[in-house]
Amino acid sequence: MARRRGFDVTRLPGFATIAILCFVLLYAPIVLLVIFSFNESVSVSEWQGLSLRWYRSALENEQVQAATVRSVVIASAASLIATAAAVGAALATTRTRPWRGQTLAFALVNQPLMVPEVVTAVALLFFFSMIKVATGYTGLWYLIVAHAAFCIPFAYLPVRARLQGMDLTLEQAAADLYATPWQVFRRVTLPQLWPGILAGAMLAFVISLDDVVITEFVKSAGQDTLPTYMLGQLRRAVTPEINAISTALLVVSVVLVMAFFFLSRPRT
Amino acid sequence: MAGTASARPAPARDLAAARRREERRTRALLLAPAMAILIFAASGPLLIVLAYSFLTPGDYGGVVWEFSLKAWFNVFAERDFFTGEIELADAHLSIFWRSIKLSAMTTALCLLIGFPTAYFIATRPRKTRDFWMLLVIIPFWTNLLIRTFAIMELIRNEGTVNSFLIWTGLIDTPIQMMFTEFALLVGMAYVYLPLMILPVYAALERFDFRLVEAGYDLYAGRWQVLRRIVLPLAKPGVVAGSILVFVPCLGAYVTPRVLGGGKNMMLGNFIELQFGQGRNWPLGAALALTLLVIVMAALIVYVRAVGREEGGRHG
Amino acid sequence: MIEIDRVTKVFGAGAEAFRALDAVNVTIRQNEFFTLLGPSGCGKTTLLRVMAGFVDPTEGAVTLEGDDLLRLAPYERPVNTVFQSYALFPHMTVAENIGFGLEMQGRPRDEVRRTVGEMLELVRMSELADRRTSEISGGQQQRVALARALAPRPRVLLLDEPLSALDFKLRKDMQLELKRLQSETGITFIFVTHDQEEALTMSDRIAVMNEGAIRQIGSPRDIYDHPAERFVADFIGDTNFLEAELLSKEEARAEVRLASGAAVTARAAEGGAEAGAVTLAIRPEHADLAPEGEGLLPGRLSDVVYFGTDTHFHVDLDAGGRFVVRRQNTPDRAEARAPGERVAVRFGARVGQVLRD
Numbered sequence: 001m002a003r004r005r006g007f008d009v010t011r012l013p014g015f016a017t018i019a020i021l022c023f024v025l026l027y028a029p030i031v032l033l034v035i036f037s038f039n040e041s042v043s044v045s046e047w048q049g050l051s052l053r054w055y056r057s058a059l060e061n062e063q064v065q066a067a068t069v070r071s072v073v074i075a076s077a078a079s080l081i082a083t084a085a086a087v088g089a090a091l092a093t094t095r096t097r098p099w100r101g102q103t104l105a106f107a108l109v110n111q112p113l114m115v116p117e118v119v120t121a122v123a124l125l126f127f128f129s130m131i132k133v134a135t136g137y138t139g140l141w142y143l144i145v146a147h148a149a150f151c152i153p154f155a156y157l158p159v160r161a162r163l164q165g166m167d168l169t170l171e172q173a174a175a176d177l178y179a180t181p182w183q184v185f186r187r188v189t190l191p192q193l194w195p196g197i198l199a200g201a202m203l204a205f206v207i208s209l210d211d212v213v214i215t216e217f218v219k220s221a222g223q224d225t226l227p228t229y230m231l232g233q234l235r236r237a238v239t240p241e242i243n244a245i246s247t248a249l250l251v252v253s254v255v256l257v258m259a260f261f262f263l264s265r266p267r268t
Numbered sequence: 269m270a271g272t273a274s275a276r277p278a279p280a281r282d283l284a285a286a287r288r289r290e291e292r293r294t295r296a297l298l299l300a301p302a303m304a305i306l307i308f309a310a311s312g313p314l315l316i317v318l319a320y321s322f323l324t325p326g327d328y329g330g331v332v333w334e335f336s337l338k339a340w341f342n343v344f345a346e347r348d349f350f351t352g353e354i355e356l357a358d359a360h361l362s363i364f365w366r367s368i369k370l371s372a373m374t375t376a377l378c379l380l381i382g383f384p385t386a387y388f389i390a391t392r393p394r395k396t397r398d399f400w401m402l403l404v405i406i407p408f409w410t411n412l413l414i415r416t417f418a419i420m421e422l423i424r425n426e427g428t429v430n431s432f433l434i435w436t437g438l439i440d441t442p443i444q445m446m447f448t449e450f451a452l453l454v455g456m457a458y459v460y461l462p463l464m465i466l467p468v469y470a471a472l473e474r475f476d477f478r479l480v481e482a483g484y485d486l487y488a489g490r491w492q493v494l495r496r497i498v499l500p501l502a503k504p505g506v507v508a509g510s511i512l513v514f515v516p517c518l519g520a521y522v523t524p525r526v527l528g529g530g531k532n533m534m535l536g537n538f539i540e541l542q543f544g545q546g547r548n549w550p551l552g553a554a555l556a557l558t559l560l561v562i563v564m565a566a567l568i569v570y571v572r573a574v575g576r577e578e579g580g581r582h583g
Numbered sequence: 584m585i586e587i588d589r590v591t592k593v594f595g596a597g598a599e600a601f602r603a604l605d606a607v608n609v610t611i612r613q614n615e616f617f618t619l620l621g622p623s624g625c626g627k628t629t630l631l632r633v634m635a636g637f638v639d640p641t642e643g644a645v646t647l648e649g650d651d652l653l654r655l656a657p658y659e660r661p662v663n664t665v666f667q668s669y670a671l672f673p674h675m676t677v678a679e680n681i682g683f684g685l686e687m688q689g690r691p692r693d694e695v696r697r698t699v700g701e702m703l704e705l706v707r708m709s710e711l712a713d714r715r716t717s718e719i720s721g722g723q724q725q726r727v728a729l730a731r732a733l734a735p736r737p738r739v740l741l742l743d744e745p746l747s748a749l750d751f752k753l754r755k756d757m758q759l760e761l762k763r764l765q766s767e768t769g770i771t772f773i774f775v776t777h778d779q780e781e782a783l784t785m786s787d788r789i790a791v792m793n794e795g796a797i798r799q800i801g802s803p804r805d806i807y808d809h810p811a812e813r814f815v816a817d818f819i820g821d822t823n824f825l826e827a828e829l830l831s832k833e834e835a836r837a838e839v840r841l842a843s844g845a846a847v848t849a850r851a852a853e854g855g856a857e858a859g860a861v862t863l864a865i866r867p868e869h870a871d872l873a874p875e876g877e878g879l880l881p882g883r884l885s886d887v888v889y890f891g892t893d894t895h896f897h898v899d900l901d902a903g904g905r906f907v908v909r910r911q912n913t914p915d916r917a918e919a920r921a922p923g924e925r926v927a928v929r930f931g932a933r934v935g936q937v938l939r940d
Contacts, residue, residue, distance in 0.1 A: 010391040010477050012384075012494055019388030022381050026407050026461065029418035032428055036421065043426065081305070089302035092295045099292075105299060108306050115314070116519025116563055118536040122556045123313035125543065126320055129330075149309035152302055172637055173670035175657040177684035178735065181294075184658075187683075191674045203409075210411040213521045213536075217543075227413050234417065234526055243421075246414040257409040261402055280590075283653050284639040 030250065037243035054244040064245060067229040071209055074140060074225060078147035079155070079204035085148070086155035086200060087193070091185075094163040095171075112150035120150070121217035128218055138220040146218050147208040154207050155200035158264055162196030163189075199264045202256045209252065314560075321553035329547045339550035343558055360538075360555075367535040368562075370449060371517035374456040375464075378513045379506065381457075382464030386505075387498070389465075390472035401469065408462035416523045419455045420446065423527075447529035455527040456517050463516070464509040471505025472498075511570040515563050535559050585611040585634070585652075585739060585771070590643030592629055592795075603629040604640065605795040611739075611773060616765050618774045620782040621792035622818065627775045630792075631741050634773065635664050647738060658687070663732035664741040667748070669724050671716040677727050678703070678712040684735035702730040705764065722753045729761075733768060742774045746781065758784050779819045783807060791815045808866070811852035811939050816864040823870070823906050825863040825880075829937065832857055837937045839863060842902035845879040849935035863935040867909035870930040872896055872920070878927025880906065886922055896920070898928055 037055070041048035058064050089109055093102060112120065128142045166189070174188040175181070212227045219228065226249060233242055321339050323331040346357040389400040407415065422428050423445040430442035445451050475498070483493040499506075521536035528534065533541070539559065542552030592604040604626045611617045619627040632638040634645060636657030645652040652660055663684065671680050681702050685695040703709040706726035711719055716727065725745060732740055742761075746754045762785050765772045776782055782789050783803040790800045791814075799811045810816035813824070827839040830846065837851035839861065849863055875881060885905070886897035889912075896908040906928050920926070 010480065012387065012490055012498075015384040015387050018381060018384035022385040022461070022465075023403060025381075025458070026403070029422050029458070030407065030410070030415065033414070033418040033421055046426075046431075085302035085305055088298040088300075092298035096291055096295045099295065105303065108303060108311060111306065111310055114515075114563070114567060115310075116516070116536070116559055118519050118521050118539055119314070119317070119556045119560045120310060122539060122543070122552060123317045124309060126316045126549070126553070127309075127313035130316075145305065145309045149305050152306060156302070167668070167670065169666050169668055169670040170672060172635075172657070173664070173666055174672070174683070174687075175637075176635055176662075176664045177731065178658045178687040179683070180658055180687075183687060188672060206409055210413070212413050217540075227411065230413060230417070231522070231526075234420070242417065246411070246417060250410055250414060253410045254406055257406055258402070260409075261405060279644065279651075280640050280642050280653060284641070287639060 033243055034247050034250070036240055037247040039240050039243075042239060054240040055248075057239075058241050058244045058248075061241070063224070063229060064226070064241075067224045067226045070140070070223065071225040071227075074143050074147055075205050075208040077144045078151050078208045079201050081144070081148040082151035082204045083155040083159075083197060083201040086152050086204075087159055087197060089152070090156055090159040090163055091189075094160055109156050110153050113153050117150075117213040121214045124214060125217045132220070140223065142218055142220075143215060143223065143225075146214050147211060150211070150214065151204035151208055154203040155197075158199040158203065158260075159193065159196045161264075162193055166192055195263045199260045202260045202263075206253050206256050209249070317553045317556055321550055321557055323550050325548045325550050327547075329543065329549060331549050336550065339548070339554040342548075342551050343554050363533055363535060363538050366449070366532070367518055370452055370456065370534065371514050373453055374460065374517050375510050375513045377453065377457040378461050378464040379510060382461055382509060383468055383502075383506065386465045386468035386472055389469055390475065391477070397473070404462050404465050404469075408466070412459055413522050413526070415459050416455055416526045419451075419458050420526055423451055423454065446527065447531060449528075449532055451527040452524055452532055452534070455523045456520060459523055460513045460516060463512040467508035467512060468502060468505040471502045471508075475501055507570060507573050511566060515566055518563055518566075519559055584613055584648060585773075586644075586646045587611075587630070587634075588644040588646070590630070590633060590640045590645060592626075592633065592638060593641045602795050604633070606643070607795070607797055609790055609797055609800065611771060614769050614771055616762070616772045616774065616785055616787045618776060618782040618786035618789045619792055620776055620779060620789050620819075623777055625792040626795040627777075627792050628743055631664075631743055631773065631775050634739070635662060635741055636660050661738045662741060663735060663737040663739075664743065665728050665732045665745045667744045669728040669745075669748075671724055671727055671731070673715070673717055676713050676715060677708065677719065680716060680727055681731045681734050683731065688735055698734055702734045705733070705767070706730045706760075721749060722757070725749060725757060726760075729764065733764070733770065736768075737770065739771045739773060742772060744776055745774075746776075747778070754781075761785060783819075791818065793818075809850055809852070809936050810864055811854075813862060813864075813938050813940055816936070816938065821867050821907065821909075823865045823867060825865065825904070825906075825935070827861055827863045827935075827937075829856060829858050829861045832937075836933070839935070839937065841879060842904075843880045843900070847879060847930075847935060848932040849937050850933055851937040852939045855937065855939035862938045862940075864938055865906075865930055865935050867895065867907045868893070868911075869934045870906070870908050870928055871910070872898075872908055873927045873929040875925040875927055878929035880928040882906065882926060882928065884920060884922050884924045884926050887920060896926075898926060900928070 036047075038050050038052065039047055040051035040053060086109075089105070093105060093109075124142075124146050128146075132138055132142075170188055170192075171184050174184045179187060210227060211225075212231055215225050215228050216231065219225070224232065226245060230242055230245060320331055322335055322337065324334040324336045324338070326332050342357065343360060344357055345354055346360075347354055385404075389397055389404075392400060420427070424430075425442040425444065425446065429445075430439075433439045434442065445454075479497055479501070480493055483497045488496060519536050520534055521540065524532065524534040524537050528537070535555065536559075539552050539555045542548045542555065587607055587609045589606045589608060590604055591602070591606050594601045594603055607626070607630060619630060621627045629638055633640050634652065636652070636655065640653070647661070652662070672683065675683070678699050682695045682699045685698055690698075699712075700709070703712055706729055708723060708726050708730065711723060716724060719727070725748075728745065746757050746761075749757060758781060761772070761774075774782075774785065783806075786803055788800060788802055789806050790797045791806060792798065793814050799806060799815045801809075806815065807819055810819065810822070816822040816824070825841060827841050827849075829851075830838040830840055832838075832851050835850050835853075837849045838846060839849050840846045841863075855861070872878070872884075880898075880900050880902065882898040882900040884896060885899045886895075888895040888897070891912070893909050893911050896910065898906045898908065900906055908928060
């Protein structure tokens with residue numbers, strides 16, 4: 001890189017320092033948290049040597065096991081439902097002529113991004129407790145449907161972006177070559193949409209897996225997910241077991257986010 | 269299709285109308301699942317909140333189906349238990365005030381750190397920008413609770429910072445940082461910082477740095493260039509980032525709960541309290557709607573600001 | 584035979600309504616290479632898309648061999664399109680692209696394979712059958728797009744400016760290639776272009792369009808030598824326009840008096856004025872220079888511009904206006920004329936064309 005030594009026009013004094021400091025601040029707490037998950041000591045802050053003790057302890061903890069299974073079940077079901085619904089909505093808002101009510105539909109899809117989570121959580125608490133009284137059903141589906149709802153915009157946006165970036169004449173060409181609308185979707189639209197769908201599904205999965213507020217309000221007794229279990233534990237004496245669970249969750253999120261990042265990057 | 273004035277409409281018109289009808293049907297089918305889920309589990313229940321806010325609280329949670337304005341009255345005012353005088357609900361107002369104050373401070377802190385960072389990334393060579401952005405995005409998508417927990421590990425009395433300071437001999441007893449407004453500020457700034465960097469970066473990335481050269485050419489100094497050229501053009505990004513940080517701060521629940529404790533409640537926690545020990549569902553509903561109104565007002569201000577910005581550029 | 588009957592397309596409504604097609608009537612014959620020629624925005628692509636089924640006309644009818652095309656969805660029409668951007672499926676190989684239409688028609692697998700092989704041979708692409716479409720050159724993509732559209736043996740092939748993305752030399756080759764394919768397959772080609780030269784080279788007949796309407800239909804020679812309107816004369820090739828007075832008119836034969844007072848026999852377009860002031864169009868290469876006092880229009884030579892293949896002589900007419908004469912260059916003929924000389928312009932009987940407007 002040939003850089004002018006004398007005067008770099010883009011440089012502003014102090015900005016680079018703040019930026020580097022910012023990255024250090026962003027990562028230092030997480031890195032420390034990960035390091036202490038390998039601590040032998042019962043205390044979170046006192047280092048007593050490397051150990052996998054707390055990972056073992058977390059793995060053997062039945063509550064953690066149950067919460068993990070519940071988290072994964074909810075996140076899988078919710079992200080699947082949300083993605084399927086979002087693909088339909090994205091097709092309806094990009095592949096047909098502008099229509100009355102389009103703005104309303106768009107606002108509805110994006111509502112979970114705008115309304116504070118606490119407000120939605122309160123609303124769901126009211127609504128679902130009414131249904132619980134009326135039907136007596138207290139299973140996981142309340143959580144799955146609630147999660148699916150707030151996952152929809154996260155699945156919708158990458159799919160819509162992909163659809164908008166797609167060459168419309170490809171679909172016309174397929175229709176021109178005797179493909180019925182369903183065949184056009186199956187053979188031409190879907191294969192190109194896959195990265196967007198996958199990206200959307202992964203975002204939805206991560207969002208569902210990380211949710212605390214809505215789950216905390218909606219869950220019935222004994223329906224803790226990993227995050228709500230951790231939140232409950234934070235009230236008591238904290239052991240590095242929480243660090244171990246956090247680290248495991250972090251790894252899942254980071255892997256999925258990196259995969260999303262590379263999937264959704266425009267191909268060069 | 270109602271009968272048209274002409275006795276025999278042209279076939280082309282009928283065909284086009286039939287095709288439009290079919291398109292409408294397809295669209296409705298595609299849209300139905302998403303709309304059903306969202307109305308069932310996001311938008312619809314908000315109406316129940318509205319209804320509940322006008323009811324009477326039950327003795328052990330829940331509501332009694334009797335109309336009452338008491339919940340809304342109680343959001344801002346209370347009747348003195350002994351004298352019966354109406355006065356402002358100081359406890360509620362102080363929570364509102366703390367929420368707004370801390371949200372504003374968090375936004376300012378995020379801007380102070382986020383703007384230089386976004387600028388730094390935008391001025392890196394094109395190939396490495398994606399890498400820096402990935403570094404911003406990863407914390408953004410990792411669990412908010414975990415990130416809050418990481419901050420807690422850092423600042424609590426036995427935490428890393430205090431241990432380090434004691435080890436260096438600078439202090440003897442740990443500094444109390446947990447359960448203070450300082451903890452909330454640090455925690456929320458840490459958690460929401462990426463939300464500031466992303467839009468500011470998006471604005472700066474499109475920025476034509478030849479304009480900066482032109483500024484220097486016209487005798488502007490570094491700070492004048494920043495103030496007169498870079499900042500005005502990055503304004504939409506700054507506005508977007510500020511709203512993106514301010515709004516979730518207002519409704520924050522997890523971070524204040526973990527770092528703030530009972531003394532430093534914010535709106536989100538206060539609302540939750542109405543469903544726990546407080547047991548006043550209508551008040552909780554009214555508070556939630558108040559929060560919603562404040563957030564919507566902020567969003568409208570934002571849309572107006574951005575809209576004017578863009579309109580001004582075209583006109 | 585495709586019959587387009589009073590097809591009108593209005594986009595939008597109210598004050599923003601835009602009439603892209605205005606009661607277009609045209610009949611395209613079997614096995615014809617038919618070109619829609621016009622400037623961008625003239626409605627030629629909209630007309631093509633009406634035939635393909637991507638645009639529903641506001642009014643009118645389109646029939647193919649008497650069958651109503653408008654009733655059919657795009658995928659039910661025995662009509663295929665070669666798109667301007669080619670629109671090759673990026674996730675399929677060359678062979679898969681070409682076989683797509685046949686597969687959608689539900690043809691047996693071995694028939695699909697055989698036809699794809701034939702098509703690859705027809706467009707000379709057999710070696711690249713298994714390549715991805717992103718791995719081949721623009722010219723090759725063009726051939727694949729052609730093969731893909733021809734493979735299902737459509738009754739009509741629609742081509743939407745398919746050569747506009749190619750460079751000059753490749754375009755010349757593809758023009759000949761298209762002509763060859765059309766005569767070998769015997770399929771009706773409807774070709775859309777804004778390039779007059781392309782239209783003149785390849786077409787059996789040309790329809791010149793402007794502002795949503797067809798202005799003239801005819802063979803390339805007809806259109807070039809006998810433009811009916813000022814727009815057609817102006818859009819295709821270079822033209823001299825002369826003010827003249829129509830003396831008499833009988834069928835296509837007209838007697839006119841030029842501004843210089845000379846009378847000459849010209850051809851008249853159908854319709855138009857029966858007498859009075861008219862405009863006469865003369866191609867620069869259809870006229871010649873004469874010594875002063877001999878030709879029809881005296882004037883002064885103002886410019887001599889050398890173009891390699893030919894030379895342009897700009898004459899300032901005494902009666903007003905400027906006239907360009909184009910003369911082919913040959914090595915044995917050195918041009919002795921110089922600007923400032925007095926000359927006259929001459930052209931033969933029935934060379935000038937009296938325009939309709």
